[in-house]
Amino acid sequence: MPAAILSVHNKSGLVDFAKGLAALGWSLLASGGTAKLLRDNSINVTEVADYTKSPELLGGRVKTLHPAIHAGLLARSTESDHNELLALGWDYIDLVAVNLYPFEETIAKPNVTYADAIENIDIGGVTLIRAAAKNHERVTLVCDPSDYAEVLSMLQHGEIPFAEKKKLALKGYKSTASYDTLISNYLDQ
Numbered sequence: 461m462p463a464a465i466l467s468v469h470n471k472s473g474l475v476d477f478a479k480g481l482a483a484l485g486w487s488l489l490a491s492g493g494t495a496k497l498l499r500d501n502s503i504n505v506t507e508v509a510d511y512t513k514s515p516e517l518l519g520g521r522v523k524t525l526h527p528a529i530h531a532g533l534l535a536r537s538t539e540s541d542h543n544e545l546l547a548l549g550w551d552y553i554d555l556v557a558v559n560l561y562p563f564e565e566t567i568a569k570p571n572v573t574y575a576d577a578i579e580n581i582d583i584g585g586v587t588l589i590r591a592a593a594k595n596h597e598r599v600t601l602v603c604d605p606s607d608y609a610e611v612l613s614m615l616q617h618g619e620i621p622f623a624e625k626k627k628l629a630l631k632g633y634k635s636t637a638s639y640d641t642l643i644s645n646y647l648d649q
Contacts, residue, residue, distance in 0.1 A: 461485055461486065462484075462486050462487070462554040462555070463488075463489060463554055464486050464488055464556070464557065465490065465524070465529065465533075465556050465588065466489070466490040466494050466498070466557045467491055467494055467558045468559045469560060469562060469582075469585070470562075471493075471494065471497055472605050473606075474498075474605070476608070477609075477611075478498050478503050479501070480615075480616070481612070481615070486555070487506065488503065488506065489505070489506050489553070491524060495507050508526075508529065511528060511529075512526040512528040524584040524585075524587070524588055529588075530591050531544075531545055531548070531550060532551060532552055532553035533591040534594065534595050535595075537597070554598070555599065555601075556588050556591075556592040556601050556602065558592075558603055559603055559604070560582040560603075560635070560639055562580060563580045563581055563642055567580075577646060582639070586636050586640075589632040590633075593628075593629035593632040596629035597622065599625075600625055600628060601631075603628075603632045607628065611624075
């Protein structure tokens with residue numbers, strides 16, 4: 461059964477996307493507010509904390525930063541990698557739907573404090589994007605809600621072609637590069 465991790469700040473379109481994945485037999489992992497949204501819409505989801513057997517830490521600052529998640533994303537399509545995952549009680553994660561905390565919107569607020577700006581620097585989301593993008597031969601990255609419908613349609617008609625996975629990976633790298641530039645420019649002021 462393929463597995464997806466859903467970890468989004470911008471939840472637009474997510475419910476329909478998750479319902480579509482579930483209808484195709486995908487198992488869904490999610491953390492925090494994303495998991496709550498899915499449960500509230502009667503979508504079966506496993507909390508990341510239950511999957512990793514590690515609670516969310518530091519008021520939610522640490523959720524997806526765990527070897528069970530990143531090994532599942534970074535594992536290659538080899539018998540040895542898959543067996544190593546299975547021996548630990550984990551498995552492949554085949555798709556990541558993620559978008560980042562709204563750093564740009566936060567720093568655009570007229571009286572934003574330095575503490576608020578820093579708190580809106582996403583760490584786990586960027587890490588999910590980079591892990592999925594690195595392993596795009598096996599993992600599909602969806603970091604833009606406007607791509608949900610197309611990705612779901614491709615899955616409904618079979619699988620996602622390599623060229624599309626590569627395009628989505630590139631989109632992910634561009635998004636993290638832009639995000640890091642915003643942060644560095646803000647800190648450089």
